[in-house]
Amino acid sequence: MEVISINNIENYEGKEVEIRGWLYNKRSSGSIKFLIIRDGTGFIQATLIKSEMEKEAFEKIDGLEYESSIKVRGLVKRENRAPRGFEILVRNIEIVHQAWEDYPLSLKEHGTGFLMNYRHLWLRSPRQNAILRIRAEIVKAIRDFLDQNGFILIDAPILTPSACEGTTTLFETNYFGDKAYLTQSGQLYNEAAAMAFGKVYCFGPTFRAEKSKTRRHLMEFWMVEPEAAYLELEESNEIQEKLVAYLVEQVLKNKPIELDLLERDKARLQLITPPFPRLSYDEAIEILKANGSKIEWGDDFGGEDETILSNKYEKPVFIHRYPLKCKAFYMKPDPQRPEVALCADLLAPEGYGEIIGGGQRIDDYNLLAEKIEEHHLSRENYEWYLDLRKYGSVPHSGFGLGIERTVAWVCGLNHIRETIPFPRMLNKIYP
């Protein structure tokens, strides 16, 4: 008898199969019993009919607790009355492990705070399963896109000797008696890699010790950061819009069942095709002022400002050429207008806000040295970074795409915390 996965059960209609999984739910009507089995790839109804099986096998499951692990053997039937259009007519069930009777999660009515304490069990639910499968698809799409477009994976270190950008708070750790910090960006190392390999990206976790407590923030999150030599701002933007459109396309193509389960409006995602609109910071300020925002030229956008801007478009929108003082020290000033940076952020639609931040980097040695001093950064820590401007400096650009925010947008979630298996949130690190 063949052991099969629930997600391709339709290929086995009329065949005897075995499913290895867990008991998700059960319903009984006396002489007919329904079990909902999950195996990690999907959920399927298993039906037991008293008159069609041995008494012992029929009664075996009476005391079976939720989440008990079981092997179910039976006939795959097309059945309109079953949730997925298919069910298994059970011949026999083998109980692998009888779960304890106090499984804490019931099938309805839990608050997120409670569920987060049981995140290790919550992952078993259909909704969490769908979200994390979409996350995996997005990660795969990003890697495929970059690999197919000549980028090579060159990962940056997690433990770093100093701040990459200096501004945000870092997690400090002890490195054999010296201070070290968990990375908040692979950016600077990427620039070194880009001068060695041309087009590179790093993909990994990053850490911010900011005491942020909002639906858009995690202490630990994942970022993909491409960086390329001889790449100028607008060329970088073009890569970004193609990348974002591609990952949306791949999710639509490969994860339609998961999107439906999340009740995501797929029509909104189908609109995500290049080119994306481009708005200068100056234009954005005018729009915000016209909408009643108190923002002034030189301010960075707040969450509400981003929402106003992104709601104006069906596609993600680039906001480019921010005031230099809003941005990191390595951002290259626009030669036409030195008060603004050659940079662009990408705001996702439907109020999801910033998913990409990127820009062109300073390639002149003297200017970069000045900026390092201006930002009170330790020159000693950045000698290697300055070297990149001494030996074959070229115009170069890159960007960072936040995985969790992207997943939240594609899935249509109102909070980022469900987009990562075990979110690290303010004052909360269990489980």
Added chain:
RNA sequence: UCCUCGGUAGCUCAAUGGUGGAGCAUCCGGCUGUUAACCGGAGGGUUGCAGGUUCGAGCCCUGCCCGAGGAGCCA
């Protein structure tokens, strides 16, 4: 760090200052097509903690703890 809201059964929530309830979950019983099944019955409580006001506090007051949302900052 600041602002707002909240904390009552395992969970989600009710309860004019006057005997703390419901749905789900659990246990028992019933049901041959259930769809977070349904129907009947039972058990389940130091109302976050510590004080205070009152004849009487889940409810009013003070302090603390914890949680949620938001601000700042950012992806």
